[in-house]
Amino acid sequence: MFKSLLIANRGEIAVRVIRTARRMGLKTIAVYSDADANAYHVAEADEAYRIGPAPAAESYLRMEAILDAAARSGAGAIHPGYGFLSENAAFAEVCEKAGVVFVGPPPAAIRAMGLKDAAKALMEKAKVPVVPGYHGDNQDADFLAQQAGKIGYPVLIKAVAGGGGKGMRRVDDPAQFAKELASAMREAGAAFGDERVLVEKYVARPRHxxxxxxxxxxxxxxxxxxxxxxxxxxxxxxxxxxxxxxxxxxxxxxxxxxxxxxxxxxxxxxxxxxxxxxxxxxxxxxxxxxxxxxxxxxxxxxxxxxxxxxxxxxxxxxxxxxxxxxxxxxxxxxxxGHAVEVRLYAEDPAKKFFPSTGRLARLRAPENMPHVRMDMGVREGDAVTMFYDPMIGKIVAHGETRRIALRTLRGFLARMEVAGPKTNLGFLIETLSHDAFIEGDIDTGFIDRHLDVLVPPAEPSPRILALAAAAYLQTRARAAGADPWSATDQWVLGGRRAETVDLVVGGVAHLLKIEPDAGDASLVRINDGAATVSNAAMTADGTLSATIDGTRLAAACVANGSGFTLIHEGIATEFAVVNPLDVDLAADADTGALKSPMPGKIVQVLVEAGATVKRGAALVVMEAMKMEQTLLAAADGKVASVNVAVGDQVEAGAALVAFEEPEK
Incomplete structure (x- = not known):
């Protein structure tokens, strides 16, 4: 057995490999990009070596940088994890030539299965059934369209190299084939350096x-x-x-x-x-x-x-x-028994699962649940950046039966506290709770079929608004401290007077009128309803408790700029507190422009200045966090200017397309 192991990867897989290697008595060696200098996997390893700038192409995908780190550290073996260089036959070969054990299959095996078309041909020869389709070398767009017609729609375009859904498109309409083919090839080229695709019959109710x-x-x-x-x-x-x-x-x-x-x-x-x-x-x-x-x-x-x-x-x-x-x-x-795993992503389900970035202001999980395992790639305080996959980590539950495993996992997720970037935590809880999923009535179209009920509503419930009122009162009292002259609790001679505050969620303001009642209780009038809030308390780490209409509830409260994030039963709701004296109330208003939702690279511009577009029209395609995202017009309008070109790197909030002001 070799004595030291270099992990040529990052995130949760690097942490997971490090832990087993350490248990086996091996010296563990991490590599990191500039974006990962303070990352979790770096802290977990015995040693760590810088391999380049943040972009993966300049760090984790550079074979020479990985081998240089192996040479400098004296690593006896390299574990590639998954993604990056894990299925790169050339990397396996250079490891062998450098005298370092590659923890993976022989290069010939990687090549045999690395290209989907060749692998399918191999399986056909071995009498293994394969999905009907075209797996040949001809990549002419018209020819592939003809093959799709012969196969019969719907069809699936798939990248010959790689996986993970990149370079994959389902096409139901022949009129959309050319557009989807171009997009799949472009995404495959960016992800794997190989634009080639194959075309297959799409199975109606497939199980993977x-x-x-x-x-x-x-x-x-x-x-x-x-x-x-x-x-x-x-x-x-x-x-x-x-x-x-x-x-x-x-x-x-x-x-x-x-x-x-x-x-x-x-x-x-x-x-x-x-x-x-x-x-x-x-x-x-x-x-x-x-x-x-x-x-x-x-x-x-x-x-x-x-x-x-x-x-x-x-x-x-x-x-x-x-x-x-x-x-x-x-x-x-x-x-x-049975085991179920969910992938916790930094993404916004309410916005078509668009990746989200930012610092994890809170990342906590319930304790004393022995049948649940967490493989996390980040810690509380770490940042999710634009440069890599947005997966925060994985949570796995095991039970004697499938229903026990599902119930355990749902309960664990509902007690998790995650704040900072948007996440799919609420979506995961809803999916695990869906009757059809619990009954095992699943296929690859399950999420699309039930999406309306799986994505939690953006509108906060009256209970959450009442908890938010308690959180507001507690955070305000904490900010004032013990100094009575700094208090902002509406105290006047003879008691406290009613207070009105606007809490904004997703751009929608909710009017809360807080009327002091007997003792420490308050009657909170919320929009058109009302709730009695009493016995509110919050610990130093933001654990909030309050009695709402006689029911004792708990939540986590995390400061967030001028507002706070409230986390209850796994759902994080961001509240902005409107200051009536703020003169810059229109700062976040519509500026008549399509803005970049996050940093990324422009791969396609679909409009020109002077064009008239309808709401929902595709305007720009950008690549962010390894996936293509199509940005749509939010309203009808006329394009005043296009401010980007293909290949441009843009920051979050950059105005990509400007619109003319509508005539009054």
């Missing part, structure tokens, strides 16, 4: 089921059962579980054998995942699945497999890389 495989250098290979990754958004996995709900034993056996055969056919070594698509329209059947691709690395969702098997897959990776035999034979692989 994958098999975890492991192989050693001695000809042994096993399946560690399946994972169901059907809960996806924009082709990116959001919730994963193991085993797959409703999986017949004969289908598990057939898929496991097919996955092991695929691994052996390419001389595989280490951890890999063979991904299949299954038709769920008539239930899962042993003859109703097709090969999609093989990921020649550890998967993001590997913790659910660890939960049901009780195995440490990173330990297996390191032992296999060191030349050892697989620790267990196929007949000895356990399968106990």
């Amino acid at each position: 089921i994958e098999i975890q495989v492991f192989a050693d250098a001695h000809g042994n290979a096993v399946s560690l059962h399946e994972r169901d990754c059907s809960l996806q958004r924009r082709h990116q996995k959001v919730i994963e579980e193991a085993p797959a709900p409703g999986m017949p034993l004969e289908m598990r056996d057939a898929m496991g054998k097919a996955a092991v055969a695929a691994a052996k056919a390419i001389g595989y070594r280490g951890a890999g995942t063979v991904e299949f698509i299954a038709d769920a329209s008539a239930g899962l059947k042993a003859d109703g699945f097709w090969f999609m691709e093989m990921n020649t690395r550890l998967q993001v969702e590997h913790p659910v497999t660890e939960a049901i098997t009780g195995l440490d897959l990173v330990e297996w990776q390191l032992r296999v890389a060191a030349g050892e035999h697989l620790p267990l034979a196929q007949k000895d692989i356990p399968l106990n």
Whole structure:
């Protein structure tokens, strides 16, 4: 066994690998970009080496920088994590040439499965069923459109290289094929350096089921059962579980054998995942699945497999890389209970899941829940930047049954406190609570089908507004301190008088009239309703408690500029307190311009000055946090000027397109 391990990655996977390597007695070595100088994985490692500026192309994707860090640190092995260089055959080769163990499969195996078209051809020869489609080399747009017509709509355009939903587009209408093809190719080129795509039949009710495989250098290979990754958004996995709900034993056996055969056919070594698509329209059947691709690395969702098997897959990776035999034979692989994992992202579900950036002012989780595991890539106080994937971390629950695991995970998430960037925490709670999901009635279209009920309403409930009133009173009292002359509590001779305050949520003002009552109670008139707030108290760390109409409630309150963020049952609501003396009340008003919601790169400009556009028209396409985002017109109007060009890097708030003022 090598004595030291360099982790050529960042975030939660780097932290996760470091912890197993440390337990095994290995020296752990991190690498970091300028944006990650103070990152969690850097703090966790024994040593850390700078590899370049913030952009991944100038740091984490630079093979020479990684190998230089390995040479300087004396690393005996390199674990690539996932993403970045993890499925790069050239990187595996240069590691071997440098005399450093690459913790992954041989370069030939990576190449065999690294390109989706070649992999599918290989599987066809091996008699593994594949989804009907065109997997050839001809990339002419007209030719691909003809192939799509032959396959029959809807079709799926997929990048030949890479994964994670990048370079993937579903097309239902032939008239949209050329536009979606260009977008998929552009995104694939930016993410993987390879614009080539394939076109496949889109399965109507698909289940995304994958098999975890492991192989050693001695000809042994096993399946560690399946994972169901059907809960996806924009082709990116959001919730994963193991085993797959409703999986017949004969289908598990057939898929496991097919996955092991695929691994052996390419001389595989280490951890890999063979991904299949299954038709769920008539239930899962042993003859109703097709090969999609093989990921020649550890998967993001590997913790659910660890939960049901009780195995440490990173330990297996390191032992296999060191030349050892697989620790267990196929007949000895356990399968106990059920596990569910959610991915916590910095994104705004109310705005089409647009990525969010900023400092994590609060990131806390409930304690004493032994059946829940958190793999986090950041800590409270860290920043989520524009340069990398917006995933904050993963939370996994394990139980004797699927319902127990779901209930445990829902309860854990509802007690989490996250403030700073927008997150999908509320969306995850709603999804885990949905009756159809609980019953296992799932497929890859589940989120789109139920989106209206899965995204929490932006309008705060009367209970949340009453809690906000209590938070406002407590934060104001804390700011005033013990000095009675600094108090702003409306005290007058003979008592306190009523106070009126506007709390703004998402640009909508909510009028609160606070009328002091007996003792410390207040009657809070909220818009058209009313609530009695009493016994309000807040600790130094912002833990708020108050009695609302006789019900004792708790929340977390985090200062946020002139306002605060209130977190109750996992839902974070940002409140801005309107100061009536503020003369700059129009600072956030509509300025007649399309503004960049976050830093990014302009990849397409779809309008010209002088053009008349309708509300919802696509104006600009930008790349931010590794994904393309199409920015739309918020209202009808005439374009006065276009202030950006393709290739421009823009900051958050930059005016991209200006509009003429409407005639009065």
